Amino acid sequence: MTNFRLGIDVGGTFTDIVLLGDDGTILTAKVSSTPDDYSHAILQGVQGVMERAGIDAGSVREVGHGTTVATNTIIERKGPKIALITTKGFRDVLEIGRYRLPRLYDLTWRKPDPLVERQYRFEVPERLNHKGEVLTPLDMESVEDVCKSIVEQGMESVAICLLHSYASPDHELAIAQHLRAAAPDMYICASADVLPQMQEYERTSTVVINAYIRPVLERYVAALQEKLANMGIKAPLLVMQSNGGVMPAEAASETPIYIIESGPAAGVVGALRLSDKLKQSDIITFDMGGTTAKVSIIEDREPTLAPEYEVGGGMNIGHRLMKGAGYIVRVPTIDIAEVGAGGGSIAWVDKGGALQVGPRSAGASPGPICYDMGGTEPTITDANVVLGYLNQEHLLGGGLKIDTHKAEEAIARLGSPLGLSAHDTAYGIHAIVNSNMIRALRSVSTERGRDPRRFILFGFGGSGPVHAVGMAKSLGMPTVVIPPLAGLFSSLGLLFADVEHHLVRAFFRILDEVSLEELNAHLDTMYEQAQDILGREGYEEGYQNIAIYADVQYVGQNTALTVPVPAKPATRDVLADLGEGFAQEHERTYGYRSDGERLQIVSLKVVGRGVPLSSRIPDRISAGTPASGLSPGGRGEGAERKVYFGPRDGWIATPVVSRASLAGGTSAGPLIVEEYDSTTVVPPGCSVRLDEWSNITVEIES
């Protein structure tokens, strides 16, 4: 019997489901999400796909899950009543923030309201210094009063964040203990447990968010597990983290801050693991959906991690140097550049008579004009239909009727004041949105000193395969890969990730003055903690991959670089190597090293990965069965339609084919590859082949 793994990716609009057999069989479903109770749509989708293919629930051995529920809880302020306990004199740290703003000169921007109202931010007299020494002892009488108020006010969850608690957790833990005794059912999050790192605002914000979403996530995970169990699926549930690893559902419901960006991370990890199979180590991922396009870079098989993320920051107003747009969570997050460009982005003409696209989006409702669901403003999807890139009669394998005529009329109306024909306008829209997305692509490549031409572009998401090859062409990138299930690729990526845990501790010491004993004690404890966590999750010794890092900077610098600690236990020689490693990385990143300056360790990190018993990716992923979602779309083999490839190539009668039909040889562009969940546009002058994982590889002639 074939064993299956089940991937479930819950987004705001759609829930994507994929079943991957260990023989490479693939089954999928895409159903509308049910925000009132997300598990409802999950149940419906999973049951549907299993019945359709006649799969027994017992053959599901693992469930990978990505979800937007954490993000939505925060943005829609749907969390429970929570309280914050902090050091006397500092209850407004959370609300004051850092006085950063996402963009200048905008009188209408308002910073988001704090997640804990002022009257529920309680202060207790106590004070530590940065070494963790007690300047003012914890006043237990106040603690008692505060605990009493919190219980009386019916709080469901409490965050504790005291000044300098990264240096000593004692006071926070004493409060937590007291509160637990007073209210055994209360959710309690202490910042020293969640994020023992310097910077009081960022730490407070992080622990508050954890406290805010934890009850919601715990209920969500429990409900999901119960529904799956009722269906007969008793396999372990693994939840995708923002850092690209997965963690067991139980851990995720305790520290849900790690899973906030789970969906986008899954796509990146999926691309990373497929590129491994293709023996490629440097890729750029491009994920374009209905409202946003997301780009990230993978170099030497490592995704780039950002140290923090702003929930609800919004891609349209943000600038990579401007902070303050959303709620800050300081956990490592795959660094993804986002622009407000998706199939639903609206095209318009500005006051100066220039054609513009986005960032406004017609979204899922009313959607593009061609969907004929009430949309009145032309979108990128409308332009792509007019150009022949998308099927002009129906999409989603016939599930969605397309009104090309309406789209064409609206686009002609938009272009006529500019003196442009309908197809010139449509082509302009397509080109402008490509250039907007290229900006995001450059922000992860050239802006970081990386030449995109030595990277392979992985294009996915519902609209990604329509635009990927054109973008690669204008950047001089030679190769594009469109992975299988491109339109619901995140749900597949969920199944490719390894279990991963990040542990971090503040360790603010001058490198030369470090006590080896103290350092090694920290490293040993963290290492053992990682071993312990992985062991409990079933990864025996030999199946644990544990790496130690230190965040290091020149004394006085702001941004530390993460450098591997070359050996354990640390000796003076090991520290010298660490210093040299830092200097080299500094020179590589900033162009200079400053030998002779003192180095400072900021924090210690341990990353523990569970090594899977067998490869997370089967030897082949098969295309072909109707239920798989890899089935031929459109009008079947031999079909063609007129497609516009720009002023130089004009309209070309272009073959419309299925992904499966590309097998066994090389085909030449122009080609349109139609499938249920996405459409790949291959312009003239490109060649195309399919590999054993059903990746479409497009080589662009230079």
Added chain:
Amino acid sequence: MQRDPVTQELVKNALATVADNMVVTVVRTARSQVVKQSMDFSTAICDAKGQMVTQGLSLPVHLGAIMPALEGVLKVYGNDVHPDDIFINNDPYEGASHLPDIFLFKPVFAGDVLLGYLTVIAHHTDIGGRVAGGNACDNTEIYQEGLRIPPLKLFDRGVPNHTLFRLIQQNVRVPDKVMGDLWAQIAAVYGADREMLKLAQEHGVEDLRGYMDELIEYTERITRAEIAALPQGEAEFTDYIDDDGIDPDPIRIHVRLTVKGDEVYADFTGTSPQCKGSINPNFAFTQSGVYAAVRCLLSPELPNNAGYFRPIKVYAPEGTYVNPVHPAPVAARGLGGFRVMQTVFGALAQLNPDRIPACWGSGELGISIAGYDRERKPFVFLEFHNVTGTGGGPDQDGVDGGPIPVLNLANTPIELMEAEQPFLVEEYGFVPDSGGSGKYRGSLGVTRQYRILADEATVQVRSDRRRFLPYGIGAGKPGTPCTIHLNPDTENRLLPTKWLLELKKGDVVRAELAGGGGYGDSFERDPEAVAQDVREEKLTPDYARREYGVAIVHGTQDVDWEETKRLRLR
């Protein structure tokens, strides 16, 4: 040259990227908190004629600062510009700003063609002079303010000028921070040089220059079109600075602002003469303030370059407070710059009553704490609290702790401050009842309390808004005054707005900064909103009753509607 609109857009984005990359390099490699945490610096690209083409993400008060400083350099070195030169300038009387702001300019050559200049300004933690931090407000002439670096070559064709490096290093109190930040600036302009050359290669030198010109022209066209669409007319406004720390008299800032056709005129005739103390904003700084305020009425996407400045004309008679002449001291001119902006906003509010909020809460606290630790190692700490929150607006409250749209200056994490300097911050939070009342209330003021842990420390404070408060609009009331007390638990001595004191271990300085101004009649404020403020302990019940005519039921903290109705009968 045939200009292609798509390439134009790409060049625009690419130049913005180069300027932003300089910002990234500086943030990541700088050493001082004022640069790396507060981000008190700016980057830009100018063309070969010295016209600014692109500005990186930067401080609005630096908007108009770059071109005059480069002009100062080119006056001296116009015919002596070579590849891998780096020019330095911090002299306010040769185009720069105040002495702590060190400007670096690196020419970029593609072959032997000068493409333009890469610029990084950074505010340095110290620049020598009589008071650590370079921001003393009680200087009376420029010569007391520190090391004055006229336009000079810091690098001559790639060769570092060791004399100058040594001279700077020996004249500042914290050479590791200052030299570290200076190297961060150098790293930034070097990195940008490579990126500019790549751009030149991609587009061709002549085309790139053409697109740079066109970017300025395009910006001017759009700016003019947007100004022409603003309500036209003339408005006058006056605001005051309490005193300059030397002379007790207030300083009057007066503007007559005219929006006519596609141009804006700001005329500061009627402003007080330059003051004795060092809070004089030099003229470039005054211009920056006007540019920043007007920009808030135009679309935020507008590029920042020379084309934006052209339709905005600023006039101020020489020798007035907003256009001081040599040897006026200017070290603490930030305060003046903020008041210039607030004055311009006050005038703009009359022409655009539906868009401009009341004055933001402030106090313009600048504090430097400096001395030597037990090992005789010097420390210098400098931070600014220029803003507490925003003023009440035409349709919404001011935001408590809200940043204003013309300042991107972050506060400093207390945990980092305390780890690196011998003092504690004992309180950082809102002051209840401190926002100006109104239909839409002003933001609350903010308190910050410091305790000295070193045996002794020299503390310098610049502050304001004690007599002349952040203004309200319409019937909206002003925010509360800004006060500073020494040792509040014992002697509780009210200190002047500007001072310099030698403090001892255990001394406490408590600053309570002003709240924002309110907008409209406070008796028209939604009583529910008042009750919510009371629940949040942002307003006291007594204050709600007195200022808003809203009675709050003790215990439930709901609105007592009967009583409220009676109170609001006036």
